[in-house]
Amino acid sequence: MSQMTRSFDELVTEAEAAPVEGWDFSWLEGRATEQRPSWGYQRLLGEHLALASAALDIQTGGGEVLAGAGNFPRLMVATEGWAPNVAKATRLLHPRGVVVVADRDEPPLPFADEAFDLVTSRHPVTAHWTEIARVLRPGGTYLAQHVGHSSVFELVEYFLGPQSEEVRRGRHHGEARAAAEAAGLEVLDLRFESLRTEFFDIGAVVYFLRKVIWMVPGFTVAEYRDRLAELHELIQREGPFVAHATRFLIEARKPGRTDA
Template sequence: MTFDEEIAEGLAVPTDGWDFSWFAGRATEERPGWGYVQLCGERLGQVDSVLDVDTGGGEVLAEALGLAERVPGTVRATESWAPNYELASAALAPFGGVVSLVDGPTAPLPFDDGSFGLVASRHPVSFPYAEAARVLAPGGTLLVQEVGAGSNRALYEFLMGPQVNHDAEYLDDVRAQVADVGLDLVRLQDALTRVEFFDLAAVVHFLRKVLWTVPDFSVEQYGDRLRALREHIAEHGSFVCHSRRTLVEARRA
């Protein structure tokens, strides 16, 4: 395929939801060893109510609910992007789930204080720790898998050039956020996982789907660097970078 054909293919793929099946054969990403979905499923079986923040298309929560020994009586989720809201509503309906469309990832959570035994989120844009602590019931659990600082740094610096690096302070910042909202930290675990792109279309689709990687991404702005990246893949067989994933588990006293 030509450069223009690969670009066109990457631009044509819908970005709704968090289904990454399109990348099969085009890109791979290792998963952290702790297994977020399994952990979430275990926690779900122990509570009567759950809130999933930034649920995307609801796929992750739905999978975890399918693994739970029992489904909580109250299943709620928030999402800020309308196309994902429709997907999530459909995915969670079989579990009695109700999705709230919010104004943005940092908008106040539209729930009463102490409403949920579990507040969960996988890969939130910006997790609202204070709001999550507010809606947690006494004894409730917070379970979040964050996209850690510097995730896929090799990719975004290939395109954007060197960026400010606060990676070393990141875990201390997470600890401080949890403590500042009055939660007790139970588990904080960090992992770097290998990501490999085998063609340019996969990179373009990824950057459109995971917007925070290169926030101002467009083919027009980064055309020269995309050509260089395509040459790198042709020479080396792939482009390798590393995602950073951080598991945060905390509890309200």
């Protein structure tokens, strides 16, 4: 049955029941699309891992991105703070020889100074630059894809109303550069892209907001039911709801030479 012919209640009930652990968005196939960044983060991640001897993936989620990146160095560690994701990442990554560490995603990182020659992350909630610099060896690299400023804010502001300029500039790539440099890192590469995103039915919206919990903090269907119903009618009448995700790639190096 086409999603366009299903009722609001059917779509919402289905989306509320869908599991949201991990960072796998395959449930949205056919229901939402997001343009991919041109740089291909997972490919770049694999290339860097192939050259590393000791690597750390911060906030690994369910481990899906790391697992698909290719061969791992002799020492490969991943951290994650949300218990359901810790369990999922452990099941996925332990058979590959990856040590999964449950960590609150707050400083300090539970590792010694200069423990890794590569630190990576895909969509960290917060980048603790001083800690990243501390655990990197001299000559080591931080490679990450971050969510940029005002990402999917068309959807955020649909539910929360207009946001302040301060809020809209949160996660700005320029501020990430400044913070990395303030921690003593040299930024080698910084690229930003705005990516068209479409939601084809209200179930996709509900699932997305349940999974990406910081978009509309405290989101529940009960709290936003009237606004959801209005959006359902809008999609039925005018077609997909269009927003724009923002992403930036950052590669930074800790000055000095590494023996790795």
